[in-house]
Amino acid sequence: MIPKSFYKCVFRLSFYLSGEGVLFSVPQLGALQTHLCFTWDSESGAAALFMDGKKSLTKIYKKGHTVRPGGKVLLGQDPDVYLGDFDAKQSFVGEIKDVNMWDSVLSDFMIQDLYSGKKIPQGNIFDWETTQLKMNGEVELIHQEL
Ligand SMILES: [Ca+2]
Numbered sequence: 001m002i003p004k005s006f007y008k009c010v011f012r013l014s015f016y017l018s019g020e021g022v023l024f025s026v027p028q029l030g031a032l033q034t035h036l037c038f039t040w041d042s043e044s045g046a047a048a049l050f051m052d053g054k055k056s057l058t059k060i061y062k063k064g065h066t067v068r069p070g071g072k073v074l075l076g077q078d079p080d081v082y083l084g085d086f087d088a089k090q091s092f093v094g095e096i097k098d099v100n101m102w103d104s105v106l107s108d109f110m111i112q113d114l115y116s117g118k119k120i121p122q123g124n125i126f127d128w129e130t131t132q133l134k135m136n137g138e139v140e141l142i143h144q145e146l
Contacts, residue, residue, distance in 0.1 A: 013049060015040065015061070022061035024049040033095075035115040039105045042066055046105075053115035055108060073126065075099060076139075091137070097144075101125035 011028040014021040015038050026049065037050040045063030049056040072083055076092030079085055100123030110120050122129065135141065 013038075015047065015049075017062050017065055017067065022047050022059050024056050024059075026051050026056070037106070037111045037114065039111075041105050050108075050111045050115070053112040055111075073099075073101070088137070098128045100127045 010025050012023050013026055013036070014023045016022075017040075035050075035052050038047070039050070040047045040061065042065055043063075045060040045065075046058050047061040048058045074083070075096050077086050078090040080087075102123050103125055106114075106120070113120050133141065
């Protein structure tokens with residue numbers, strides 16, 4: 001039996017590509033900002049999560065799967081159908097910023113550079129600075145000087 005206190009310090013982050021997701025157990029998110037990066041290589045299926053620059057064990061997820069172009073990215077929502085059927089109780093409450101997406105797997109060093117604030121080429125699928133955000137519900141957009 002696992003003691004109850006064990007559950008208090010473990011938190012799950014998951015990544016989904018049509019159907020079953022891949023889950024990573026990580027320390028619980030706290031009041032301080034956390035840097036998260038998820039990598040997935042379609043050819044090998046290698047999937048890993050980086051939390052504040054530290055890499056998880058690699059899992060194999062959807063080897064050979066491909067992602068079609070022209071999709072949409074939803075932040076802070078859990079859609080039950082494509083782009084819809086949202087439930088306010090399942091929405092993210094907190095702060096999200098600097099979300100970028102690349103079409104290739106960044107090296108561990110690049111991810112550590114990102115975490116430590118060094119500039120690396122911005123996401124080539126989308127990048128936070130030039131992406132048009134469309135907000136729904138109670139979302140505040142706050143501009144911060146870097
Ligand atoms: Ca849902």
